[in-house]
Amino acid sequence: MAGAAPAQERLDTVVRIIAQSMVAEVCSIYLRRASGELELFATQGLKPEAVHTTRLRPGEGLVGEVARSAAPISLSDAPSHPSFAYRPETGEDPYHAFLGAPLLRGGRAIGVLVVQNRSERRYDDEEVEDIQTIAMVLAETVASGELLAQDELRDIEVAPHRPERLKGQRFAEGLAYGHVILHEAPVAPENLLAENQQVEEIRLREALIGLKANIDSILDGGQGKLAGLPFEVLETYRMFADDRGWNRSLEEAVRTGLTAEAAVDRVRNEHRARFAQARDPYIKERLHDFEDLANRLLRVLAGDRPGERELPDDAILVARNLGPADLLEYPRHKLRGLLLEEGSAASHAAIVARALQIPCVGRIMGVRDRLSEGDLVIVDGETGETYLRPRPDMLAAVQSRMLVRSARQAEFAKLRDVPAVTLDGTRITVLTNAGLAVDLENLDATGAEGIGLFRTEFQFMVSEELPRLNSQTALYTLVLDTAGDRPVTFRTLDIGGDKVLPYLETEREENPALGRRAIRLGLDRPGLLRLQLRALLTAAAGRELRVMFPMIATVDEFRAARELVDVECAWAKRRGRALPALLRVGAMIECPSLLWHLDALLPLTDFVSVGTNDLFQYMFAADRTNPLVSDRYDPLSPPALRALAEIQKKCADTGTPVSVCGELAGRPLEAFALLTLGFTRLSAPAGGVGPVKRMILSADLTAARRGMANLLGSSAGSIRGELESLARKLNVTI
Known part of the structure; x- marks a missing residue:
């Protein structure tokens, strides 16, 4: 392909x-054409006249399937495959064995x-390799523009303008x-075939050592040091660099x-193609760590020093996904x-972005291929666009x-120390x-009066192995020390469903959202829950501890969970260990079954x-x-609001403290609705x-509650518009 003859x-x-x-x-x-x-x-x-x-x-066909999956396909009898498509002008009907491989550029198939x-x-296997x-060689040749015009290549690989x-x-x-900065734009190898295999093995080994040393420097401090960032995020990333399978x-x-x-x-490219089809969210997230490591390794081989890249003063970083170390650099x-093209709100990149207060929008499929370096873009972290x-x-x-947003932030800052009291x-x-x-x-920054929901599972999700007792205790101690005399409610481990831990073996479930998750997993594996309870009791020695169990569906589940708290308290007493000065145990109401059994549950709880x-899903x-x-229902609908009203009424009747800690509590209009239903504690x-x-400071709840009482009987699917009208009528700032 390096000869002087025409490309064709x-x-x-x-x-x-x-x-x-x-x-x-x-x-x-x-x-692939444009x-x-x-x-x-x-x-x-095949027949020469079929060319072009x-x-x-x-x-279409097996060739189209290779391009779609971006993975090789090997078949002994291709015509019997359901994807086979016969094109008579090619004369390929006598051929049975089929082997196809994609020409990959940037993870996309540009040919077969x-x-x-x-x-x-x-x-x-050797023939497939x-x-x-x-x-791979052909993909580089195609990308050089000899076979397809550069403008057509841009239509295939790069963004429109x-x-x-x-x-x-x-x-x-x-x-x-x-202006767009493409995160570590892939370094195209100049030479694909080795002249000396032993030399290349040494280069690879030394580059891997350099890569790991670079990550270690970030772990030890360096540019990436961020006060309060959980060490486990970067530690996990370092462990992937040592992964034996990847190195092998x-x-x-x-x-x-x-x-x-x-x-x-x-x-x-093999990892991209193989795991692009993965359905398990955890596997997909971990693929991105390998992808990021590969890009960093290529830059080490090229002699680039990570973290020294020149950026414009208004850089918008664009990536398929991002490792935690790179964002910090x-x-x-x-x-x-x-x-980000991929990822999730619980991914490492998202966690770090929130910590650094960097607006971030993810799950934008194909965005990297639609942009070129220097393009102007807007990141709207309010609407997800x-x-x-x-x-x-x-x-x-x-x-x-x-x-307007800056002015609002300044206004909110002035309200930080103002008590939240209605008119x-x-x-x-x-x-x-x-x-x-x-x-x-x-x-301190927001002036919140405490932590109404501390999600303890995040520590487990960013760790590659089960956090030990000392590690859990240290985090909970830090939380309580930072909060001081402000209350903190710890929710016990809420994993399962879309939260998968690599080190915890679980059976595959057809419907994990309704499967063995949250408290169900904790009761099935009491050792796991007891370890966490022991860490919480140790951290809260001599002060108040509020523990809350998630996804309680039956009263018996709460009884069983509370018994484990008693067991751990007895264990600590026998060993002469200090216990919390005040222990409160509560339940999360997020299963509809409890709506008809609150009379039995509430007397057993200290709060809910x-x-x-x-609850609404x-x-x-x-x-x-x-x-x-997810948009098939509106939380501001009569059924949802009536359910909330029933919970609040039953709690008021029994004197049980109740709070709302879902997303509704953080949106002004929805929070206004909660206040009109009688809730006075929002997280x-x-x-x-x-x-x-x-x-809150602009609301008159006496008048608002009268208006809400009239709306709850509506037969409409949503009363959002009516609530907005009520708020405007009463001059409530939403």
């Missing part, structure tokens, strides 16, 4: 060489290399605009004759926002919103939600808290993490404390 002539020569060397009767190369179709560009064995004539639609044989044979290596609006998910609140795959790729760079690129004073190459009027609108004298307690040590900074996120049978159904995300407090 060289491609024709290549397919003949491949067919001969692999003893294949057919070798064909298909390339339309998405795969065009036959060269062949040995045969085109396959996206996903195929070999075929008449006999029904199975290609062995050979085809993948050749496909028109304004676009893309919808994603909000990972970290905020609003920003600036790199070494084996070098031994096949590739350079160190080509080996890393190949393993990275970018200069914070220049980083305005973050856009991004605007690519925005028009001047859109940019002006965002700048106005940012000015008619009702005292409202506004707390905040937390889950990591970094969240504790929000206590309503988890509206799960179960009430409406709509998975809140599934974008296809909101940090960003919602100021807006909710401002709403």
